[in-house]
Amino acid sequence: MSYLAKNYNRKNISFKYGRGSYLYSIDNKKYLDFVQGIAVNSLGHAHPQLVKTIKKQSKKLWHVSNAFLIPEGEELAKKLCQKTFADYVMFQNSGAEATEAAIKVARRYFYSIGKKNKNVILCIKNSFHGRTLAAIYASGSKKMTEGFGPKVSGFSHFTFGDHKSLRKKITNRTAAIMVEPIMGEGGIKEIPDWCLKELRKLCNKKKILLILDEVQCGISRTGNFFSFEKSKVKPDIVPIAKGIGGGFPIGAVLMNKKVASSMTPGTHGSTFGGNPLAMAVGNTVMDIVSNKKFLKNIRDLSEYFLSNLNIIKYQYPNIIKNIRGRGFLIGIQLYKDQTAFIKKLMDHKLLTIRASENIVRILPPLNVKKNELNKALKIIKKVCGELK
Numbered sequence: 001m002s003y004l005a006k007n008y009n010r011k012n013i014s015f016k017y018g019r020g021s022y023l024y025s026i027d028n029k030k031y032l033d034f035v036q037g038i039a040v041n042s043l044g045h046a047h048p049q050l051v052k053t054i055k056k057q058s059k060k061l062w063h064v065s066n067a068f069l070i071p072e073g074e075e076l077a078k079k080l081c082q083k084t085f086a087d088y089v090m091f092q093n094s095g096a097e098a099t100e101a102a103i104k105v106a107r108r109y110f111y112s113i114g115k116k117n118k119n120v121i122l123c124i125k126n127s128f129h130g131r132t133l134a135a136i137y138a139s140g141s142k143k144m145t146e147g148f149g150p151k152v153s154g155f156s157h158f159t160f161g162d163h164k165s166l167r168k169k170i171t172n173r174t175a176a177i178m179v180e181p182i183m184g185e186g187g188i189k190e191i192p193d194w195c196l197k198e199l200r201k202l203c204n205k206k207k208i209l210l211i212l213d214e215v216q217c218g219i220s221r222t223g224n225f226f227s228f229e230k231s232k233v234k235p236d237i238v239p240i241a242k243g244i245g246g247g248f249p250i251g252a253v254l255m256n257k258k259v260a261s262s263m264t265p266g267t268h269g270s271t272f273g274g275n276p277l278a279m280a281v282g283n284t285v286m287d288i289v290s291n292k293k294f295l296k297n298i299r300d301l302s303e304y305f306l307s308n309l310n311i312i313k314y315q316y317p318n319i320i321k322n323i324r325g326r327g328f329l330i331g332i333q334l335y336k337d338q339t340a341f342i343k344k345l346m347d348h349k350l351l352t353i354r355a356s357e358n359i360v361r362i363l364p365p366l367n368v369k370k371n372e373l374n375k376a377l378k379i380i381k382k383v384c385g386e387l388k
C-alpha cells in the first residue's frame with residue numbers, strides 16, 4: 001500500500017539511478033530517457049560537473065535567508081541578464097511560482113503608475129502555466145480548475161490562433177498578455193515568429209505588457225537560449241524554471257527595468273528562492289547551456305532528428321499525423337490516442353510522455369548523443385510498424 005496521495009497516474013516502474021540519457025530501473029533494465037523529468041534535466045542524469053558543483057557547495061553553504069546578500073545568486077542573475085533581454089531577476093523554486101510572480105510584477109507595475117484597475121492578464125485558453133490557484137485560472141482549462149473554486153478573477157482568455165478574439169478581449173483593464181511561445185502541455189504548438197512580432201506591436205500600441213512563459217520551452221531547449229529569441233521580440237517579463245536547475249528546483253522571473261522598478265522591498269519574497277545551493281547549480285547549468293557551440297550542436301542534432309522523424313511520418317502516414325516542435329521540444333502527433341504508442345515505446349525501453357492533441361512528447365537531454373537519437377528513431381519506427 002502506498003501512503004502517497006493519488007493525484008498522479010504513475011507508471012508501475014521505478015529507477016535506481018540515472019547516467020546521462022539513460023535511466024536504470026530497480027529490476028535492472030536500461031531505458032533511454034526522453035522525458036528527463038519533463039524538460040528538467042537539461043544535462044541528463046548525474047552530469048559530472050553538476051555533481052561536482054553540488055558536492056563542493058554542499059560543504060560550504062546550503063541556505064541563508066534572502067535577508068542577506070547571496071553572491072551565488074548575484075552571479076546567476078548577472079549571467080541571465082547579460083545573455084538576455086532582462087535587467088533584473090527574482091528567484092523562485094518552481095515554474096508555477098515563477099508564472100505567479102510574473103503576474104504579480106505585471107499588476108504591481110500598473111499599480112505603481114497609478115493604474116490600479118489595470119490588472120487582467122489575457123492568456124490562451126487551455127494553455128499551461130502551473131498548478132497553483134492563480135496559475136490554473138490563468139491556464140483557462142476547465143479540467144484543471146474543476147472543483148477548485150471560487151474562481152480566481154483577473155484572467156481572460158482567447159483561442160490559440162484567433163487573432164480577432166485576441167484583439168477584442170483587450171480592454172482598459174488588461175495589464176498583460178501571457179503566452180507560452182511554444183505550448184508544451186498544450187501539444188507543442190508554436191506561435192510563429194511573425195505572430196510574436198505582431199503580439200509585441202499590439203502590446204506596445206495598447207500600452208500593455210508582454211509576458212512570455214519560457215518555463216518549458218526556454219533554457220536552450222529549442223537551440224536558442226529562449227525560444228522567442230529567433231523572432232527578435234523583446235518581452236517585458238519572462239518566467240523560467242525546469243531546465244535552469246538541471247534537476248535541482250529553481251524558478252525565476254526575468255524582467256526589464258521598467259517593470260522591475262515597482263518591485264520595492266517587501267513586495268515579493270520566497271524563503272527558499274535563490275538559496276546558495278540552488279544558485280551554485282544554476283550557475284553551472286547556465287555556463288554549459290548558454291555556450292554558443294553547445295547551442296549550435298542542439299540546432300544541428302535536432303534538425304537531424306526532426307528530419308528523420310518526418311521520414312518515419314511519410315513511411316507511416318496512417319499513424320503519424322504531424323511532427324511538431326523545435327530543437328529538443330518535439331511532439332509526434334498521432335491520429336489516435338497516444339497511450340498505446342507510449343506504452344509500446346516503453347516496452348522497447350524508450351521513455352516519452354504525452355501532451356494534448358494526441359501528442360507523444362519527446363524531450364531528450366540537451367547534451368544527447370547522435371547514437372542515442374538514432375536508437376530512439378529505430379524504436380519509434382519499430383512501434384509504428386507494430387501498430388500499423
Ligand SMILES: Cc1ncc(COP(=O)(O)O)c(C=O)c1O
Binds near residue numbers: 095214216217
Ligand atoms: C509553460 C509552463 N509554465 C509553468 C509550468 C509550471 O511549472 P512547475 O510544474 O515547476 O510549477 C509548466 C510545467 O510544466 C510549464 O510547462
